[in-house]
Amino acid sequence: MQDLTTEISGMLLEQNASLVGVADLGDDNLSPVSTLPKAVIFGIALNPEIVASLRDSPSAAYVGEYTGVNGLLASLGARVAAALEDAGYRSFCVAPTTGDFDKETLSAVFPHKTAATRAGLGWVGKCALLVTREYGSAIRFATVLTDAPLIPGTPVTRSFCGECTECRTVCPADAPSGREWYPGLARDDFWDARACYAEAQRVADAMGFAHPVCGRCIAACPWTQRYLQRAGKY
Ligand code: SF4
Ligand code: SF4
Numbered sequence: 001m002q003d004l005t006t007e008i009s010g011m012l013l014e015q016n017a018s019l020v021g022v023a024d025l026g027d028d029n030l031s032p033v034s035t036l037p038k039a040v041i042f043g044i045a046l047n048p049e050i051v052a053s054l055r056d057s058p059s060a061a062y063v064g065e066y067t068g069v070n071g072l073l074a075s076l077g078a079r080v081a082a083a084l085e086d087a088g089y090r091s092f093c094v095a096p097t098t099g100d101f102d103k104e105t106l107s108a109v110f111p112h113k114t115a116a117t118r119a120g121l122g123w124v125g126k127c128a129l130l131v132t133r134e135y136g137s138a139i140r141f142a143t144v145l146t147d148a149p150l151i152p153g154t155p156v157t158r159s160f161c162g163e164c165t166e167c168r169t170v171c172p173a174d175a176p177s178g179r180e181w182y183p184g185l186a187r188d189d190f191w192d193a194r195a196c197y198a199e200a201q202r203v204a205d206a207m208g209f210a211h212p213v214c215g216r217c218i219a220a221c222p223w224t225q226r227y228l229q230r231a232g233k234y
Contacts, residue, residue, distance in 0.1 A: 002151055004084075004087055004148060004150060005022060005150045005151040007083070008020075008040055008080055008083055008084070008150070009022075011079065011080075011083060012040075012042045012076060012079075012080065015076055015079065016044065016072075017042040017043065017044060017076060018043055018044050018045040018134070018135060018139060019042065019043045019045075019121050019132060019134060019135070019139065020040070020041070020042045020043075021040075021041050021042075021115075021116065021119025021120055021121045021153045022038060022039065022040055022041070022119055022150045022151060022152045022153055023038070023039040023041055023114075023115040023116075023118035023119040023152055023153065023155075024037065024038060024118065024152035025037050025038065025039055025114070025115065025118060025145075026038070030114055030118070031145055032094075032109060032110045032145070033092050033145050035090070035147060036090060036091070036092055036145035036146055036147050037145075037147065038145070038146050038147070038148060038149070038150050038152065039115040039118070039119070039143050039144065039145050039146070040080050040084075040143065040144045040146065040150065041112060041115035041116050041119045041121065041141060041142075041143050042073070042076060042080070042141065042142060042143075043073075043116070043121070043132075043135075043139040043140060043141040043142075044069045044072055044073055044076075044139065044140060045134075045135040045138055045139045045227070046065055046066065046069060046135075046138045046139060046140065046218075047065050048138070048227060048228045048231035048233040049231075049233050050062050050065045051138040051215075051218060051219055051224065051227075051228060051233075052219065052228050052233040053219075054215045054216055054218055054219035055216070055219045055220070058203050058207065058209075058213045058214055058215055058216075059207075060207075060209075062213065062215060063209055063211075063213055066140060069096070069140050070095075070096040070140060073095075073096045073140060073141070073142035074093070074095055074096065074142065076142065077093040077094075077095070077142045077143075077144050078093065080093075080144040081093050081144055084144065084146050084148050087148065089146050089147050089148035090146060090147050091144050091145065091146045091148075092144070092145045092146075093142070093143075093144050093145075094109070094110045094112070094142065094143040094144070094145065095142060096112075096140055096141065096142045097111075097112065097140075110143065112130070112141035112142065112143050113129075113130045113141075115141075115143045116130045116132075116141055117130070117155060117156045117183065118152070118153075118155045119152065119153040119155070120153035120154045120155055120156050121153070121156070122156060123156045123158065123159045123160055123161075123181060124159065124181040125137060125159070125161055125167060125181070125217075125221065126159075126161050126164075126165070126167055126168060126176040126177075126178060126179070126180065126181070126190065126191070127167035127168075127171070127175070127176050127191065127217035127218075127221070128175075128176070128181075128187055128190070128191040128193070128196075129217065129218065129221075131160070131161070131221060131223050132223070133160075133223060134227065135223075135224065135227045136218070136221045136222070136223035136224025136225065136226065136227050137217070137218045137221050137223070137224055138218055138219075138224045138227055138228075155183070157182070157183055158182060159180040159181045159182065161180055161181075162180075164221075164222060165178055166217075166220045166221060166222060167217035167220055167221055169220070170216045170217060170219075170220040171196075171199075171216065171217055172199055172214075172216070173192070173195040173196055173198065173199035174192070174195060175191055175192045175193070175195045175196040175199070176190070176191050176192075176217070177190050177191065177192070178190075196214070197212055199214055200212030200213055200214040
């Protein structure tokens with residue numbers, strides 16, 4: 001099934017996806033739809049100039065940027081689903097994460113991070129965001145689940161944060177504990193979702209945004225900064 005894997009990946013990259021991968025979620029029952037064990041995971045990097053501005057403060061420009069990128073990801077997801085269905089397979093689009101997550105658990109139905117780490121695109125940082133070598137955490141993802149026998153990437157099985165604590169230092173809510181992620185470690189065992197949410201809601205209330213927003217840890221991450229440097233924005 002190399003041909004279909006290459007076709008889907010090529011189509012996404014042609015349509016300006018920044019990173020594309022395939023994850024096998026079946027072995028560990030990680031798919032939210034058990035009959036769709038493979039995942040096409042793809043991301044679009046955020047505008048580096050807007051990400052650089054997060055060092056000072058969240059802004060309407062940042063809200064506009066991630067909302068726009070979410071729209072592009074949703075439309076790419078529909079294209080992937082159509083291509084898979086044209087090839088005779090089933091699919092289910094998991095939309096980009098928005099402010100409409102479960103307010104009790106502060107969790108999305110399916111974290112794109114699960115597919116991204118399994119596809120080999122990056123690791124989960126101490127700030128609980130997916131960190132990539134190419135764009136740091138300045139990238140948003142969507143996922144399409146499928147039963148197509150696509151060729152998966154090699155999972156990332158460890159963190160590459162090392163001794164870095166930049167996201168912890170910059171976080172006004174003290175949400176990252178400083179502990180490094182590894183596959184299977186529960187989010188709540190290394191990062192305080194409630195503290196992050198409360199800070200992001202405080203910012204939204206103060207600045208008049210409809211959804212919680214922060215993102216300081218995105219700009220602070222050295223891996224993001226390398227992306228900004230390459231783009232001449234740091
Ligand atoms: S988004 Fe803001 S509050 Fe949440 S972990 Fe990052 S810096 Fe802390
Ligand atoms: S700022 Fe440092 S510790 Fe935090 S996610 Fe990035 S590399 Fe990891």
